[in-house]
Amino acid sequence: MRYTVAGLLGAATRDLERSGISGARNEAEILIGHVLGRRRADLYAGSDGPVTLAQAAEIDKMVAARCSGSPLQYITGVQSFRRLALRVGPGVLVPRPETEMLVERCLELLEGLRSPRILDIGTGSGAIALSLATERPDCRVWATEISEDAYRWADRNLELTGAANVELYFGDLFSPLPKTERGNFDLIVSNPPYLSQEVLAAAPAEVREHEPEMALLSADAGMATSIRIIREGFDWLAPGGRMVMETAGSSQWHDLSIWFGKRYKSVQITSDLAGRPRFAEGRKP
Ligand SMILES: C[S@@+](CC[C@H](N)C(=O)[O-])C[C@H]1O[C@@H](n2cnc3c(N)ncnc32)[C@H](O)[C@@H]1O
Structure with a gap:
């Protein structure tokens, strides 16, 4: 499976929204930017570019932690x-x-x-x-x-x-x-x-x-x-x-x-x- 920033942003935003997180898009950008080592503003430049399997798994883990209520800052550290x-x-x-x-x-x-x-x-x-x-x-x-x-x-x-x-x-x-x-x-x-x-x-x-x-x-x-x-x-x-x-x-x-x-x-x-x-x-x- 090929992961892209745009695809991961969409999926993470949906998961966070379903868990009742207000500002879900914003938080999805922070989490994904954190894993990819990119500033949020830079996420959209080349957002269809590939993301490694390990990065996608890390993003998944962080989104799941946030959905279960852990403070965003505890996740990004x-x-x-x-x-x-x-x-x-x-x-x-x-x-x-x-x-x-x-x-x-x-x-x-x-x-x-x-x-x-x-x-x-x-x-x-x-x-x-x-x-x-x-x-x-x-x-x-x-x-x-x-x-x-x-x-x-x-x-x-x-x-x-x-x-x-x-x-x-x-x-x-x-x-x-x-x-x-x-x-x-x-x-x-x-x-x-x-x-x-x-x-x-x-x-x-x-x-x-x-x-x-x-x-x-x-x-x-x-x-x-x-x-x-x-x-x-x-x-x-x-x-x-x-x-x-x-x-x-x-x-x-x-x-x-x-x-x-x-x-x-x-x-x-x-x-x-x-x-x-x-x-x-x-x-x-
Ligand atoms: C509201 S937090 C503030 C932390 C930090 N100063 C800040 O503004 O983000 C209160 C802090 O006081 C510490 N604390 C509570 N009772 C204390 C006590 N009797 N002596 C020293 N520190 C205490 C807590 O462990 C906590 O880290």
Whole structure:
């Protein structure tokens, strides 16, 4: 049998559509482009050209995995995030576009600071830590992560990025950090787990059944980890240091601004691209 790009694109799109994947054509292009090592825009040039049997089998396997609900990025093994192509797979959260805005906010807060010291809590794939380290090469970044699997992904991404200004620590929130860094950070950033049981139960199966619960779920209506970071992080900030974190939006931003207001100044909420209040921040006096 002779396989062509056009034929495989048609078949993959149909299979993905039947499995209820929205944007099936788009995803078929990504999967096929990934196996053939071609950019999506180049798939159509010579789309009647031959594809080897091994490539067709690989595409088939990937389409089947996607049809059974595995996140697209776990299948291709990569997610682009700002300037980086991060390696991802089972055991780590796929970084989301709104978190790119969290990084943007961090960069704004760092303006005017020389050689800032930054801490990323719950680094996952390393998305925030590595973006800041590469986009502000004069900074130093410390990052912590409690999941062994996620830590391994962050470590791999750190190696691939080659950033020499990032240190990864394995453990709970601030506990693995060198005590000498207490009170030294100019910025603490986090995209913590913030979903409640109810919200997670209503999330798409692709998220609920494949992405790690530890990255998504937090006690006390999704607020427990965020509140711990606000409370414990205060002592790790330098005077004038900032803390900024992603929230679930909804009513969480309001409750978090109250928690910030207990000890921090300049408490502020900023919105994501969709205009939803998303990022809560405060400054240590
Ligand atoms: C929502 S994910 C964010 C991952 C990454 N920062 C990003 O934005 O894509 C939350 C991360 O925090 C980690 N985490 C959860 N509880 C933690 C804790 N107590 N200490 C350190 N990391 C924690 C999870 O394993 C997960 O990798």
